[in-house]
Amino acid sequence: DETVLPLLATEQRSTILFPGAGTTVAGRVSRVSWEADRQTHELTVEVTPDTVERRVAIGQRADVRIELARHEATLRIPLRMIHHDQSGAYLYVDRQGKIAVVRPRFGLTGQESVEVLQGVSEGDTVLAAKSVDSSLTVGRRWRSE
Numbered sequence: 442d443e444t445v446l447p448l449l450a451t452e453q454r455s456t457i458l459f460p461g462a463g464t465t466v467a468g469r470v471s472r473v474s475w476e477a478d479r480q481t482h483e484l485t486v487e488v489t490p491d492t493v494e495r496r497v498a499i500g501q502r503a504d505v506r507i508e509l510a511r512h513e514a515t516l517r518i519p520l521r522m523i524h525h526d527q528s529g530a531y532l533y534v535d536r537q538g539k540i541a542v543v544r545p546r547f548g549l550t551g552q553e554s555v556e557v558l559q560g561v562s563e564g565d566t567v568l569a570a571k572s573v574d575s576s577l578t579v580g581r582r583w584r585s586e
Contacts, residue, residue: 445509446473446477446484448509448510449470449473449484449486449507449509450470450473451469451470451471451472451473452469452470453469453470453507453508453509454467454468454469454507454508455467455468455469455470455488455505455506455507455508456468456505456506457488457490457503457504457505458503458504458505459495459497459501459503460502460503462495466490466491466492466493466494467490467491467492468488468489468490468491468505469488469489469491470486470487470488470507471487471488471489472486472487473486473487474486486505486507488503488505488507506552509549510549511549512548512549512556515548515549515556515557516556516557516561516562516563517551517554517555517556517557518532518554518555518557518561518567519553519554520550520553520554520555521569522567522569523555524570524576528544529544530544530545530547531543531544531545532544532545532560532561532567532568533567533568533569533570533577533579534561534565534566534567534568535565535566535568535583538582538583539580539581539582539583540568540577540578540579540580540581540582540583541579541580542579543560543561544560545557545558545559545560545561546558546559546560568583
């Protein structure tokens, strides 16, 4: 998407998943197009694999994830723990043995987790509902199952 253009640069780390392959291949951004598609607003980004152990065609399409930034030693939570409502994203957390809602400030988002900048600290217990479409009762006591 063209909105990430200012964050893209050559030599950025990436992972490549070729169609039909079961594993990803490490790679690096080798070229970022100067022109976005006028209808889809997508950019063409060329990524070169570090090593290739299977036959690949020049120009072949693949699913690619480009690492735009990296923060070490940060607090992260799984994306599946985040809920949304009209006011935005929130988490269920333990506050003195009761279920509470916290609206943290998030940072970098990865494939499976998100960085938490404020609102939850290391050692806090983040609670999960039994399913994605269910909720927890705020103020109610909870217990681990």
